[in-house]
Amino acid sequence: MAGSENKKVVRNKERIIRAALELFRVHGIKKVAISDVAQKAGISSATIYNHFGSKENMVYATVRYFLTSKLTDFRKVMEGNLTFLEKLEQILMYKEEIFGQYQGELLQEIISDNSEIQQFIDSVYLVEATQILNEFYEEGKKQGYINPELSIKTIMLYSEIIRKGIAGRSILSEDPERNRNLMHDLMPLFIYGIVGNPGKQYL
Amino acid sequence: MAGSENKKVVRNKERIIRAALELFRVHGIKKVAISDVAQKAGISSATIYNHFGSKENMVYATVRYFLTSKLTDFRKVMEGNLTFLEKLEQILMYKEEIFGQYQGELLQEIISDNSEIQQFIDSVYLVEATQILNEFYEEGKKQGYINPELSIKTIMLYSEIIRKGIAGRSILSEDPERNRNLMHDLMPLFIYGIVGNPGKQYL
Amino acid sequence: MAGSENKKVVRNKERIIRAALELFRVHGIKKVAISDVAQKAGISSATIYNHFGSKENMVYATVRYFLTSKLTDFRKVMEGNLTFLEKLEQILMYKEEIFGQYQGELLQEIISDNSEIQQFIDSVYLVEATQILNEFYEEGKKQGYINPELSIKTIMLYSEIIRKGIAGRSILSEDPERNRNLMHDLMPLFIYGIVGNPGKQYL
Amino acid sequence: MAGSENKKVVRNKERIIRAALELFRVHGIKKVAISDVAQKAGISSATIYNHFGSKENMVYATVRYFLTSKLTDFRKVMEGNLTFLEKLEQILMYKEEIFGQYQGELLQEIISDNSEIQQFIDSVYLVEATQILNEFYEEGKKQGYINPELSIKTIMLYSEIIRKGIAGRSILSEDPERNRNLMHDLMPLFIYGIVGNPGKQYL
DNA sequence: AATGAATGAGGGTTCATTCAT
DNA sequence: GATGAATGAACCCTCATTCAT
Structure with a gap:
């Protein structure tokens, strides 16, 4: 089961990145809040921190x-x-x-x-x-x-x-x-x- | 003496603008807070608002x-x-x-x-x-x-x-x-x- | 246990409202700052914004x-x-x-x-x-x-x-x-x- | 000349009071700033302080x-x-x-x-x-x-x-x-x- | 691993008030 | 006496970040 979970994690990470990418393009990096990315990715802000640790890392x-x-x-x-x-x-x-x-x-x-x-x-x-x-x-x-x-x-x-x-x-x-x-x-x-x-x- | 008063005001406005200009160049506009400009210009934040009304106007x-x-x-x-x-x-x-x-x-x-x-x-x-x-x-x-x-x-x-x-x-x-x-x-x-x-x- | 979590949240929201109610009665709405309500409710101002979005909504x-x-x-x-x-x-x-x-x-x-x-x-x-x-x-x-x-x-x-x-x-x-x-x-x-x-x- | 100046002062005081009265009626006392009254009366805020000492007194x-x-x-x-x-x-x-x-x-x-x-x-x-x-x-x-x-x-x-x-x-x-x-x-x-x-x- | 909730540290803005001219 | 300018103290609000569950 580890594998399938792993895939899920990877998929979630990608969803976050894709959401960020889209928002960055439209609004510029500085104007995009973590919560915006989270909302767009359909997850909670905390999850982003679980994955990346900080906004900078994300x-x-x-x-x-x-x-x-x-x-x-x-x-x-x-x-x-x-x-x-x-x-x-x-x-x-x-x-x-x-x-x-x-x-x-x-x-x-x-x-x-x-x-x-x-x-x-x-x-x-x-x-x-x-x-x-x-x-x-x-x-x-x-x-x-x-x-x-x-x-x-x-x-x-x-x-x-x-x-x-x-x-x-x-x-x-x-x-x-x-x-x-x-x-x-x-x-x-x-x-x-x-x-x-x-x-x-x-x- | 009216002229000298006027100059003083203008000089102050210029000081604000110069401070802003310098900070904008170094840090980018978004990162610079009104209070930063105020501090650099040696005045209070409120004074900037007296002169310009808003950050956007400044x-x-x-x-x-x-x-x-x-x-x-x-x-x-x-x-x-x-x-x-x-x-x-x-x-x-x-x-x-x-x-x-x-x-x-x-x-x-x-x-x-x-x-x-x-x-x-x-x-x-x-x-x-x-x-x-x-x-x-x-x-x-x-x-x-x-x-x-x-x-x-x-x-x-x-x-x-x-x-x-x-x-x-x-x-x-x-x-x-x-x-x-x-x-x-x-x-x-x-x-x-x-x-x-x-x-x-x-x- | 989901119920108890829910209750906790509700209780917190109610604590905010009760604090606001009490302060409004004594001082009038305009004189009461969000931070006053927060202090009275024993929480931070930001929490009030998390719950209500704005003072008006609160x-x-x-x-x-x-x-x-x-x-x-x-x-x-x-x-x-x-x-x-x-x-x-x-x-x-x-x-x-x-x-x-x-x-x-x-x-x-x-x-x-x-x-x-x-x-x-x-x-x-x-x-x-x-x-x-x-x-x-x-x-x-x-x-x-x-x-x-x-x-x-x-x-x-x-x-x-x-x-x-x-x-x-x-x-x-x-x-x-x-x-x-x-x-x-x-x-x-x-x-x-x-x-x-x-x-x-x-x- | 003292008399005529005195009249001027009184007239100014009345202008302030009338402006305040009008603004209070429309917006309520709390919402009216001293500067609003000053503007409506066509004088400076400082003048109001010269006359009344504080907002409360005014x-x-x-x-x-x-x-x-x-x-x-x-x-x-x-x-x-x-x-x-x-x-x-x-x-x-x-x-x-x-x-x-x-x-x-x-x-x-x-x-x-x-x-x-x-x-x-x-x-x-x-x-x-x-x-x-x-x-x-x-x-x-x-x-x-x-x-x-x-x-x-x-x-x-x-x-x-x-x-x-x-x-x-x-x-x-x-x-x-x-x-x-x-x-x-x-x-x-x-x-x-x-x-x-x-x-x-x-x- | 995911989340809801909470928060500290600011940031923009307002306003009563003071002061030199 | 009148004023333009300056200010400190608040105030509303945002956001990156943490934490218990």
């Missing part, structure tokens, strides 16, 4: 859960059969969701208060994401999409800036069609800059 | 003060004698302070709760900033720094994305020297994109 | 509890074996407690601020009380105690005026003996008016 | 002012040429305004907290009012309107009860016509009681 678990699942999605995209430029687009938009959809800086606010989350992000999450990106950009150089004189570090910083910039609330809308058009307009700028490259055609 | 006044002063700085830079590229750099870095230093999304969180601030930003602040930028980018086209085929709208979106991206906490540091080097690395990317332009030299 | 619950219990008492008296005149005396004095002991207008002040209480009093409390009184006065007419030419409505208004008048603080004292004498003096006036009826003897 | 002055003016009105009516019954009606209705319009018990709440007001009411106000009433009821006995066997004390208590009862918020309305009809219905009850006196006609 937020930690929620963020970790979220980042882990996003990283999995990200890995899938990068291992898929898209072209370089398509993948680049995904990085800038898709990866955006990792932090962006979640009010990146609200999350960062939490992160900066919680060394455990920081640890997790720095050593587990970013390391892996960086590795994947590293390989991707190296491949881009080989394929001639990226100026080989640029350091990978600079490129990653650049794309991180753009990702962050896009992740800001007001850039992307709820309408996927509109977002696609937006990205279509912007991609030449990412690739050729504001001076542009009249001789070449994007895509 | 935040509003603080944000408005901040944005107004930043806009003044920005206008000065744009009307100054820098080259186009230097001004561009300023836009991307300096303007960053307007929202960025302020944990952009924390501010936006407040903004979205307060239609008055929203009104102010949309109709007063953004309109003027946009106008200045508009002229600047038009000039850039004439001087050959910007691909004339690009619409101003797209360029502004692009630079907004980059500004937002840079404004994110972790990009810029407290060290101005380091930031300058950073911008030196990144400017070619903004201008020529990731493909680059081997034939031309940036500045 | 007052509502207290008033409802009070009125309900008074109505029960009143009904018992009216269904009892007293004579018509004895019952009339009870109405004018006993019913007094319902509003009167409670500083009628202080209560009404609250009532006018709280539509829920108003609803309760109008639709639940007054309806039932009025019904009981209605039957009582009809019976009084049949038994010759009341001028049959008078409308029930007028009689009820009259007795309501007298009840309210008696309910005023300074009329009745703490001394039951004194109150009884008082009522003995006044009853002939209620019954025969200021002109009196020399031919008849009261009681 | 309330005291306001109540005294009010009662004094009402007593004057009352005296005029009683010395006028109305019939006994007309005067009685006035007593029950008109006098009502003295306390009633002013949420009698709210006022009494204040009174009970302030021995100075209590003193004033007991020794100055009530003594005079009682004297006037005393003479009136004695005259009523002589004219045969009042049962001579009743003690004046009892009659006064009775009429006080009825006055208080009428003074309660819900009895009298804003419509004078309606109030007159009401009194017309009730006067026979006051005079002949609930048993009535079929042989006689009221008025």
Whole structure:
């Protein structure tokens, strides 16, 4: 019976995390009270404490859960059969969701208060994401999409800036069609800059 | 003597706003209690209520003060004698302070709760900033720094994305020297994109 | 054992209400702080909020509890074996407690601020009380105690005026003996008016 | 110049009292803040303190002012040429305004907290009012309107009860016509009681 | 493991009152 | 005498957290 109980526990933990995730997205982390999460998950506040010990830990678990699942999605995209430029687009938009959809800086606010989350992000999450990106950009150089004189570090910083910039609330809308058009307009700028490259055609 | 009395009041109001500004920057708006601001300003909480009526109004006044002063700085830079590229750099870095230093999304969180601030930003602040930028980018086209085929709208979106991206906490540091080097690395990317332009030299 | 838990909660809620009731009677509703009630009930203020949500709701619950219990008492008296005149005396004095002991207008002040209480009093409390009184006065007419030419409505208004008048603080004292004498003096006036009826003897 | 300044002061004091009076009637004494009165009077809160020293004293002055003016009105009516019954009606209705319009018990709440007001009411106000009433009821006995066997004390208590009862918020309305009809219905009850006196006609 | 109940530590806000000008 | 500004003491209320069952 231990097994089935265990499953029940896990399921309850997930329900809590899912409820938290949803509420965090809508209201921001600071505005969400433990009791809100409990109510949304259909359990009592005390149960959350039984599982996580503190609000901080619960937020930690929620963020970790979220980042882990996003990283999995990200890995899938990068291992898929898209072209370089398509993948680049995904990085800038898709990866955006990792932090962006979640009010990146609200999350960062939490992160900066919680060394455990920081640890997790720095050593587990970013390391892996960086590795994947590293390989991707190296491949881009080989394929001639990226100026080989640029350091990978600079490129990653650049794309991180753009990702962050896009992740800001007001850039992307709820309408996927509109977002696609937006990205279509912007991609030449990412690739050729504001001076542009009249001789070449994007895509 | 009426003037000096008036100044005293204004000075006190400014002290409150300055205290709030400093605390907001460090801890975020939500974490700062009225009593914190009062203590930092060396007055009582009630005095803040005498001046502003509510925390919301005080935040509003603080944000408005901040944005107004930043806009003044920005206008000065744009009307100054820098080259186009230097001004561009300023836009991307300096303007960053307007929202960025302020944990952009924390501010936006407040903004979205307060239609008055929203009104102010949309109709007063953004309109003027946009106008200045508009002229600047038009000039850039004439001087050959910007691909004339690009619409101003797209360029502004692009630079907004980059500004937002840079404004994110972790990009810029407290060290101005380091930031300058950073911008030196990144400017070619903004201008020529990731493909680059081997034939031309940036500045 | 579930029952005993339930009882404990109920007992606590009642303790709060009883504490509130006592304090309201002595100091008036507005002067009583939640913390006063909490202290008197031997619990924390937060507990009151857990139970009632707001001061307004707590007052509502207290008033409802009070009125309900008074109505029960009143009904018992009216269904009892007293004579018509004895019952009339009870109405004018006993019913007094319902509003009167409670500083009628202080209560009404609250009532006018709280539509829920108003609803309760109008639709639940007054309806039932009025019904009981209605039957009582009809019976009084049949038994010759009341001028049959008078409308029930007028009689009820009259007795309501007298009840309210008696309910005023300074009329009745703490001394039951004194109150009884008082009522003995006044009853002939209620019954025969200021002109009196020399031919008849009261009681 | 002292005289004219003095007038100015007196006028200011009256403005304060009038503002207070109006606000007390509408909102009740407890809900009215000094700053409300100041605003309504078009002066600063501090000025009220210059004149009265404390809120309590200001309330005291306001109540005294009010009662004094009402007593004057009352005296005029009683010395006028109305019939006994007309005067009685006035007593029950008109006098009502003295306390009633002013949420009698709210006022009494204040009174009970302030021995100075209590003193004033007991020794100055009530003594005079009682004297006037005393003479009136004695005259009523002589004219045969009042049962001579009743003690004046009892009659006064009775009429006080009825006055208080009428003074309660819900009895009298804003419509004078309606109030007159009401009194017309009730006067026979006051005079002949609930048993009535079929042989006689009221008025 | 789950919960209902209780709570301490604040946080925003109001208001009678004081004081320098 | 009048005032603008400042304040301390409360007050209502929220929330993360604990604990007995």
